[in-house]
Amino acid sequence: MSEPKIQDVARLAGVSTTSISNFLNNRMEQMRPDTQRKIQQAIEQLGYRPNNAARQLKTGVASMVGLLVPSLANQFFGSLACAVETAAARHHCHVMTFSTFRDPERERAVMADLLAYGAQGIITGSALNDTDHLVAMTARCPVVAFDIKRSDDSHERITTISVDNVAATTKAVEHLVALGHRSIALVTPPPYTLNRQDRVKGFQQATAAAGVSGELVIADATDAPTDLHGDTQLFELGRSAAARLLSAASKPTAAIAINDMMAIGIGIGLKQLGKRLPQDFSLIGIDDIFFSAANDPPLTTLRQPIQAMADAAVQRILAPNTATAGGELFAPELIVRASTAAPPK
Amino acid sequence: MSEPKIQDVARLAGVSTTSISNFLNNRMEQMRPDTQRKIQQAIEQLGYRPNNAARQLKTGVASMVGLLVPSLANQFFGSLACAVETAAARHHCHVMTFSTFRDPERERAVMADLLAYGAQGIITGSALNDTDHLVAMTARCPVVAFDIKRSDDSHERITTISVDNVAATTKAVEHLVALGHRSIALVTPPPYTLNRQDRVKGFQQATAAAGVSGELVIADATDAPTDLHGDTQLFELGRSAAARLLSAASKPTAAIAINDMMAIGIGIGLKQLGKRLPQDFSLIGIDDIFFSAANDPPLTTLRQPIQAMADAAVQRILAPNTATAGGELFAPELIVRASTAAPPK
DNA sequence: CTGTTAGCGCCTTCAC
DNA sequence: GTGAAGGCGCTAACAG
Numbered sequence: 001m002s003e004p005k006i007q008d009v010a011r012l013a014g015v016s017t018t019s020i021s022n023f024l025n026n027r028m029e030q031m032r033p034d035t036q037r038k039i040q041q042a043i044e045q046l047g048y049r050p051n052n053a054a055r056q057l058k059t060g061v062a063s064m065v066g067l068l069v070p071s072l073a074n075q076f077f078g079s080l081a082c083a084v085e086t087a088a089a090r091h092h093c094h095v096m097t098f099s100t101f102r103d104p105e106r107e108r109a110v111m112a113d114l115l116a117y118g119a120q121g122i123i124t125g126s127a128l129n130d131t132d133h134l135v136a137m138t139a140r141c142p143v144v145a146f147d148i149k150r151s152d153d154s155h156e157r158i159t160t161i162s163v164d165n166v167a168a169t170t171k172a173v174e175h176l177v178a179l180g181h182r183s184i185a186l187v188t189p190p191p192y193t194l195n196r197q198d199r200v201k202g203f204q205q206a207t208a209a210a211g212v213s214g215e216l217v218i219a220d221a222t223d224a225p226t227d228l229h230g231d232t233q234l235f236e237l238g239r240s241a242a243a244r245l246l247s248a249a250s251k252p253t254a255a256i257a258i259n260d261m262m263a264i265g266i267g268i269g270l271k272q273l274g275k276r277l278p279q280d281f282s283l284i285g286i287d288d289i290f291f292s293a294a295n296d297p298p299l300t301t302l303r304q305p306i307q308a309m310a311d312a313a314v315q316r317i318l319a320p321n322t323a324t325a326g327g328e329l330f331a332p333e334l335i336v337r338a339s340t341a342a343p344p345k
Numbered sequence: 346m347s348e349p350k351i352q353d354v355a356r357l358a359g360v361s362t363t364s365i366s367n368f369l370n371n372r373m374e375q376m377r378p379d380t381q382r383k384i385q386q387a388i389e390q391l392g393y394r395p396n397n398a399a400r401q402l403k404t405g406v407a408s409m410v411g412l413l414v415p416s417l418a419n420q421f422f423g424s425l426a427c428a429v430e431t432a433a434a435r436h437h438c439h440v441m442t443f444s445t446f447r448d449p450e451r452e453r454a455v456m457a458d459l460l461a462y463g464a465q466g467i468i469t470g471s472a473l474n475d476t477d478h479l480v481a482m483t484a485r486c487p488v489v490a491f492d493i494k495r496s497d498d499s500h501e502r503i504t505t506i507s508v509d510n511v512a513a514t515t516k517a518v519e520h521l522v523a524l525g526h527r528s529i530a531l532v533t534p535p536p537y538t539l540n541r542q543d544r545v546k547g548f549q550q551a552t553a554a555a556g557v558s559g560e561l562v563i564a565d566a567t568d569a570p571t572d573l574h575g576d577t578q579l580f581e582l583g584r585s586a587a588a589r590l591l592s593a594a595s596k597p598t599a600a601i602a603i604n605d606m607m608a609i610g611i612g613i614g615l616k617q618l619g620k621r622l623p624q625d626f627s628l629i630g631i632d633d634i635f636f637s638a639a640n641d642p643p644l645t646t647l648r649q650p651i652q653a654m655a656d657a658a659v660q661r662i663l664a665p666n667t668a669t670a671g672g673e674l675f676a677p678e679l680i681v682r683a684s685t686a687a688p689p690k
Numbered sequence: 691c692t693g694t695t696a697g698c699g700c701c702t703t704c705a706c
Numbered sequence: 707g708t709g710a711a712g713g714c715g716c717t718a719a720c721a722g
Contacts, residue, residue, distance in 0.1 A: 078423030
């Protein structure tokens with residue numbers, strides 16, 4: 001049951017431990033081809049695996065980055081985790097993902113764990129509640145955020161990677177206006193985070209620029225049940241916001257949801273109220289989560305280039321010098337599907 | 346930037362490193378309250394965090410289990426990862442999750458990484474392609490699988506935790522029969538894995554027992570595009586199987602899908618063919634993934650008790666003596682929603 | 691109850 | 707190219 005160690009390999013191969021170490025760290029110049037062969041053979045025969053803990057203890061670095069998400073059960077963050085893992089793998093680095101369940105205490109504990117593991121850096125997928133500890137982390141290792149609270153005043157120390165949220169809602173409005181809509185609503189929970197705030201800004205600017213009505217419908221979290229695991233909340237919030245949407249003062253014929261999860265909820269709510277999509281009402285989301293395409297009707301949305309964003313985040317941590325300075329903004333891509341059409345006559 | 350170490354704490358607190366170690370490992374009996382207080386204070390003042398690598402090197406154990414899933418972008422496995430993380434946290438243990446993308450080479454590499462990290466055990470969420478290495482792992486650490494290939498002949502060495510698949514399809518058939526259906530189909534990709542095979546068995550037994558027609562519709566993977574990240578495959582497979590379902594020899598009025606992802610695809614396909622659910626056709630899935638409730642119509646399904654299963658899996662690894670011997674089967678729960686109804690007259 | 695000490699497995703000089 | 711040796715931070719004897 002006990003693992004073979006580097007000396008065992010050295011003995012079997014009939015070489016020194018130094019050579020094994022060199023071999024393991026790809027310093028091939030320093031040995032003859034047949035030495036390499038012998039080592040390779042000995043390693044395979046023994047099923048040898050260098051012990052990560054020992055290596056880390058000696059070198060002081062772990063090839064690991066930490067990822068914090070509200071919950072992996074939330075489809076968007078599952079995809080994000082997957083993208084981050086892929087990005088890290090390109091740097092031969094591993095990812096340790098933690099679900100925080102939006103619990104400040106857990107966020108804190110988890111950051112401490114990451115530090116104890118010697119994580120090279122930490123990436124947070126959504127705005128954390130425990131801002132203090134996040135900021136404190138910046139003193140220890142690079143911190144990259146996909147979203148942060150708008151009240152967070154330590155932006156400079158946290159690298160922010162995100163989609164261009166202003167552009168997202170702008171494009172959404174333009175798409176809807178091109179279709180002929182003259183009154184559009186944006187449905188969102190209270191915009192506490194930078195991402196949401198920017199989406200609101202883009203919405204307001206774009207509707208004003210196009211000279212169409214742009215009403216904000218705030219879906220308040222108080223009346224929806226909290227579900228920490230699945231983040232069902234936004235879905236339920238969307239469903240319950242459907243009625244408010246239809247009775248809004250500006251009589252909107254189309255709505256932009258703050259994200260796809262909410263859009264899907266709105267869609268269900270609208271259908272329950274007898275509206276057909278897109279004939280009676282147009283709906284557009286943001287994110288392009290997997291189920292947007294499987295929705296009925298398939299949801300028009302603005303896709304976040306998650307993989308590119310994950311690559312950038314990982315690069316910030318593992319190769320900070322090759323990365324662009326400051327935050328980075330990625331262009332959203334309009335994916336036209338079947339939930340948007342011309343307004344009813 | 347360099348982290349404080351145990352000696353620094355000892356010096357500041359004016360005690361020995363042993364006491365610090367005892368303190369860190371909750372051996373409080375061995376010291377006076379004021380010593381504890383001093384230590385606590387010193388730790389906080391220094392922001393001390395014990396180095397995990399050193400601890401692991403010394404004790405030989407990492408408090409970590411590995412989880413292998415096809416992809417975290419797949420909603421079911423995201424939920425599973427979340428459940429496993431929660432279960433492990435109860436044992437103060439961390440989880441390192443890897444997406445294998447069903448690539449045998451990656452499965453192998455990832456298992457090796459897990460070994461190098463000193464994982465206490467490994468859990469695999471779905472049948473792996475690289476069976477040899479999985480079996481080899483059993484010699485090093487406990488291996489728990491939620492599903493394995495039916496050709497895998499090393500079942501004894503791998504603990505299998507799963508829902509009672511025979512019961513799942515049996516309950517599905519019973520529900521449908523109670524509703525009045527006399528001809529039911531089971532839609533599945535080729536049943537290469539134990540889970541699927543059992544589902545087929547339950548279906549055949551139950552339809553036979555009820556004296557109703559039970560046709561198997563095999564959706565072949567060849568005509569659907571492969572999407573490794575999102576496992577869209579099953580969704581697309583379901584969609585394309587809808588036509589075959591309607592033209593099946595036994596004229597089924599209801600279908601059981603091998604899982605919810607496929608059921609959602611079948612539902613879309615059916616609607617595209619002009620069928621209304623559940624008036625014209627009843628549909629039932631297995632899993633109860635998040636989007637089943639958000640589907641239109643909300644999907645009747647058999648829920649897997651994922652959290653309980655994850656708890657059992659983790660317990661197998663971290664407390665094998667307290668765990669039940671052999672594999673464990675969990676009862677699925679019928680969740681009746683709106684995709685099933687009496688057959689059309 | 692507290693201090694001292696010897697490694698855990700690996701990496702890296704350094705002399706050979 | 708090789709072999710020896712020191713030490714990364716922590717734990718667990720063992721003495722006191």
